[in-house]
Amino acid sequence: MAFEVRPLTKNFGAEVHGIDLSEALDRETVAEIEALWRDNVVVLFKRQVLTEPQLIRFTNTLGQAEAISRTDILSPYHPEVAYMSNFRYLDGRTIGAFADDKDVGWHSDQTFRPKPATGAILYGVEVPPEGGDVSFANQYLAYERLSPEIRGKIEGRTGIFSYRKRLERFNPGELKDSIDKMKQTPDVPHPLVLTNPISGRKAIYADPNTLASIEGYDQAESDAIIEALVEAATHPDVVYRHKSHPGDVLMWDNGCSLHRREGVDNGSPRLMKRTTFHLPKEKYALPY
Template sequence: MPVELPERVRLRPARVPAGGILEGPRLLSRLHENAHSRPYEMFHVRPLGRVIGAEIEGVDLGRPLTPALRDELNRALLEWKVLFFRDQDIDSAQQRAFARNWGPLETNPFLPAGDSAEVVRFARGAGVPGFENIWHTDVTWRPAPALGSVLRLVEVPPLGGDTLWADMAAAYDNLPADVRERIDGRRAVHDFVPGFARFAGHDLLARLQDRFPPVEHPVVRVHPETGRRTLFVNQAFTTHITGLDRDESDRLLRLLFAQAHVPEYQVRFTWRPGSVAFWDNRATQHYAVNDYHPHVRVAERVAIAGDRPF
């Protein structure tokens, strides 16, 4: 006799909140679909992640760059978005000289300066907590945010103090099609006040808010060198999406902010004495892990002036 199978058990209804981060395969493209990777001839590249982050071996940042070396490093920067250099015995002047190969340097009126107005000095330790532990893109409150930044650690804590970067082109590529349709062509407002109000004094913010009024940038910018579409909103400085009511804008921004948290889009770097990082601010967000107190962590950053996003 044929065996009678039990009736299929009916599952109870299941629903998760719409939006957010979904599980499953992701499209992990390091390059624009029309670009092709080529071998590097002047240094060795050691990838640290699938789409973002590579150590560069065989370059001395204390020596002037030849035009050919500068161009090959720029190609690596566009491909890997953040470059790491180990065992670099350089000072602040050499750091600035290296960064100037990509353009003039910015100053930042909100942050302490090092031995030059172009150097931002982050000195953190007991009694001086870090405030950079939020995913962000630097100075998007400017009409022309920075092209990139060069960071070196002057004092490395015995443990902790890593920095993470996220590839925001990969983040855009993996958004659902309906979300991409909602944000393509839209603009968002960026303002320094939300980011700096966490630690800057009221008088400084009030004095500078007329000098730096809120600005609008595309929610999705096109990288000026690679042509890739890149998600360009961040939790530190983006306040709302133009043309949407507050509730709808907040819901959509929460969804977009969450994309930087996906590990497949990230690289994490553990600092050692002599380490230097150089990242493309047009293509990434970053996060400084605040887990080293009461130990001291001292870093110096120079930022390269950028262009107006489109």
């Protein structure tokens, strides 16, 4: 299938034209998309019209779509689809995540799990005319910004990623009611540097919300190194800010990028649908 590719920024990201994701894609096209994605971290498809089964089918061409464990943000029709919206049911219950305009800032999804989903797709159904932009930070480029000293301190090192830290930062009120959740999500170790097995490029793996410490260092030195990592990881030179439009489909490699949602006016409707999936270790930079 012939399609056109345009750069999103001078450093990374690709915008694809000429592919209708509502249709089944042949293997050659999927292979080209995968190669484009590995090189660019973020890929955008514009003006798409997708049902949830079509979104899931496209996800499954890349990796098996996973069932969402959080029932409060789940599509009522398909367990593989999560909602990000500011809609509410008539009884006041929120529909999906972040309905109250809260967000978690820069992060990588599921870093507090032993095997995080490392691919994600976000489909814009209702998008506000202003606000709600989605930003991405390329962690390959972030690694290149690190000083030789910091690189030496993190090479071969393991970080301890904690769901408790995330709750303490954003939902401290939940801690007292989260004993069972803490047992289900104990701290997990992940490498601080990921290497792409095909390109050999290295990326920082340091979610600011969950990276609590670094093995082999005391807490003060861990905190100092983490601060340096976060500074490089979110530097403006490694960031692409995307102004979303209805029909946009964004896919990103969760293992070598951070992302965040910018501020949004809750007076304007917003509904995004997201799927996540796992990637093969032979092709992608994974933290496990």
